[in-house]
Amino acid sequence: YIWPSQWDGLEDAYTISFGFGAIGIADGVNPCSLSPGGGIAPGRESAAEWLRTAYHDMATHNSETGLGGLDASIGFETFRPENIGTAFNTTLGFFNELQTKQISMADILTLGVVLAIKNCGGPSIPYRPGRIDATEAGPAGVPQPQEPLETHIAEFALQGFNATEMIGLVACGHTLGGVHQIDFPLSVEGAITTDNPEGVVHFDDTFDVYDNHIATQYINDSSVDPLLVGFNTTTNSDARIFASDSNQTMLQFAQDPDFFISRCGDLLERMLNTVPSDVTLGDVFEPLTVKPFQLSLFFNSTGGLQLSGNIRIFGTSAAAAAANPADMPVQLIWMDRHGNTSPNYTTTALSFSFLEATSLWGSLQFFSVSTYLDPSAGISSFVVNWAYDSESALTTADNGGGGFPFQDVILFQQAGSCHGFVNQNSTVSAVIRNDMGAVSSPYLEYTYSSSQPGSLAFKQITFRTELVYAGNSVSPLYDAYTAVFVANDGFLSANESIVSFDLVAVVGGTTYESLNNPQLFTPCS
Numbered sequence: 001y002i003w004p005s006q007w008d009g010l011e012d013a014y015t016i017s018f019g020f021g022a023i024g025i026a027d028g029v030n031p032c033s034l035s036p037g038g039g040i041a042p043g044r045e046s047a048a049e050w051l052r053t054a055y056h057d058m059a060t061h062n063s064e065t066g067l068g069g070l071d072a073s074i075g076f077e078t079f080r081p082e083n084i085g086t087a088f089n090t091t092l093g094f095f096n097e098l099q100t101k102q103i104s105m106a107d108i109l110t111l112g113v114v115l116a117i118k119n120c121g122g123p124s125i126p127y128r129p130g131r132i133d134a135t136e137a138g139p140a141g142v143p144q145p146q147e148p149l150e151t152h153i154a155e156f157a158l159q160g161f162n163a164t165e166m167i168g169l170v171a172c173g174h175t176l177g178g179v180h181q182i183d184f185p186l187s188v189e190g191a192i193t194t195d196n197p198e199g200v201v202h203f204d205d206t207f208d209v210y211d212n213h214i215a216t217q218y219i220n221d222s223s224v225d226p227l228l229v230g231f232n233t234t235t236n237s238d239a240r241i242f243a244s245d246s247n248q249t250m251l252q253f254a255q256d257p258d259f260f261i262s263r264c265g266d267l268l269e270r271m272l273n274t275v276p277s278d279v280t281l282g283d284v285f286e287p288l289t290v291k292p293f294q295l296s297l298f299f300n301s302t303g304g305l306q307l308s309g310n311i312r313i314f315g316t317s318a319a320a321a322a323a324n325p326a327d328m329p330v331q332l333i334w335m336d337r338h339g340n341t342s343p344n345y346t347t348t349a350l351s352f353s354f355l356e357a358t359s360l361w362g363s364l365q366f367f368s369v370s371t372y373l374d375p376s377a378g379i380s381s382f383v384v385n386w387a388y389d390s391e392s393a394l395t396t397a398d399n400g401g402g403g404f405p406f407q408d409v410i411l412f413q414q415a416g417s418c419h420g421f422v423n424q425n426s427t428v429s430a431v432i433r434n435d436m437g438a439v440s441s442p443y444l445e446y447t448y449s450s451s452q453p454g455s456l457a458f459k460q461i462t463f464r465t466e467l468v469y470a471g472n473s474v475s476p477l478y479d480a481y482t483a484v485f486v487a488n489d490g491f492l493s494a495n496e497s498i499v500s501f502d503l504v505a506v507v508g509g510t511t512y513e514s515l516n517n518p519q520l521f522t523p524c525s
């Protein structure tokens with residue numbers, strides 16, 4: 001994983017859990033008992049809903065045909081009796097705002113489950129990106145509580161889990177949340193009260209801790225799990241499944257809480273990585289130690305070439321945990337556009353301010369960058385020299401050897417860019433260097449999230465439009481270009497918002513890209 005990558009946004013979402021730079025996933029399940037809408041739905045638990053949603057999405061995988069799996073097809077399948085309840089649409093509605101050109105619903109839902117389980121005290125599940133969203137419903141086949149054991153064994157086998165793994169996976173799911181009377185009146189009765197309007201009965205006494213109590217209570221006969229000791233034996237699927245190996249698995253889970261956590265980590269990892277056979281997942285994320293965050297280069301109104309953004313530093317060591325960011329030397333050294341470290345651009349300490357952020361996986365600090373470059377020398381890449389305290393020798397972060405590549409050829413200009421509303425023009429402004437030979441076919445590629453019939457997951461729609469030469473810019477070394485467009489060929493509704501735009505140009509025979517520019521902040525007047 002070398003920066004920049006198509007997974008940068010997801011890797012940030014994985015690594016930055018709370019605070020500055022976080023996109024709010026972990027906040028949706030913190031504390032673990034939090035209900036949807038930031039806590040407005042008594043008796044419901046987002047962490048449990050996300051996990052159940054991921055399982056129901058995956059459960060229609062067919063290991064013989066390779067079809068189905070974690071592909072967000074659940075969005076098109078919520079009308080099926082096997083998908084009873086509002087959890088699925090509530091979950092997709094939470095995540096769809098976070099979808100981008102590079103972040104699919106299936107990937108962000110999976111990431112949500114990984115973060116939720118960790119935040120509830122569960123295992124650290126390795127996360128791999130690359131899931132592709134389905135565009136229509138897949139086959140049916142999610143297990144239902146009234147089905148006999150043989151049917152469940154056959155269904156799990158088709159999903160890729162043997163009978164022992166089935167026991168584990170069900171226990172690993174039914175440690176969070178519970179059964180709601182309004183959705184499963186055949187399993188729960190008499191539970192609806194003013195305080196418990198949906199009549200939830202939890203699977204175990206720690207519904208908001210990812211622990212082995214589902215097993216300990218089963219073994220010591222104190223369980224109130226409605227699928228275990230429910231009044232209707234037909235829907236007591238947990239009872240049939242948990243006992244199906246003469247209690248071997250549940251006994252082990254009850255006796256050894258660490259074994260429960262590690263086994264669940266393995267089974268859930270497999271569950272979350274069960275994807276259609278034509279999908280290839282990327283490598284497991286290991287947070288990058290040093291990574292640029294929203295670093296951009298642009299001209300300010302007086303013609304200064306400004307480098308602005310942040311550097312993220314992540315670590316899992318004791319030194320990382322003990323570090324005081326105010327005492328951390330963090331320096332950016334950039335190479336000019338000819339590949340040499342310019343005498344004028346030797347080590348420059350970042351003028352940083354500490355911005356608080358936390359990670360579920362380690363210690364995290366941000367350092368802000370705000371400095372000016374000489375446009376004629378420009379920039380081609382940079383390295384970061386840093387240490388956890390001012391006494392220690394500096395370490396050089398060089399992005400796997402080549403430095404962090406950074407081009408100064410085609411630059412997005414927030415100034416002069418604006419977003420239109422329904423049926424109105426939006427404008428994107430850019431500057432392109434004019435001292436490097438001919439500029440040919442510059443274009444803007446913009447992607448927006450659009451609602452789609454049948455699912456609350458958004459689909460991403462991408463369009464290209466020409467960047468048109470617009471004369472001089474604030475700098476004599478750059479020319480101005482603009483693209484004026486109306487999204488979706490004439491319609492940008494309330495359900496559609498631009499999630500990224502890339503600027504591309506061939507300059508002097510080489511292609512340069514300014515990728516993943518942020519939202520257009522200013523409305524066009």
Ligand code: HEM
Pocket residue numbers: 044045047048049051052055085087143144145146152169170172173174176177178179180181183184237241
């Ligand atoms: C034979 C297999 C399974 C059956 C029959 C089954 C059935 C059920 C039922 C009836 C509910 C109650 C839903 C509600 O009232 O909102 C439920 C909840 C839940 N299930 Fe399963 N389940 C099975 C396997 C799994 C697996 C493998 C997982 C995940 C690994 C899982 C995760 C959950 C979670 C987290 C909840 C709680 C949802 C909430 O509180 O909103 N289930 N399950």
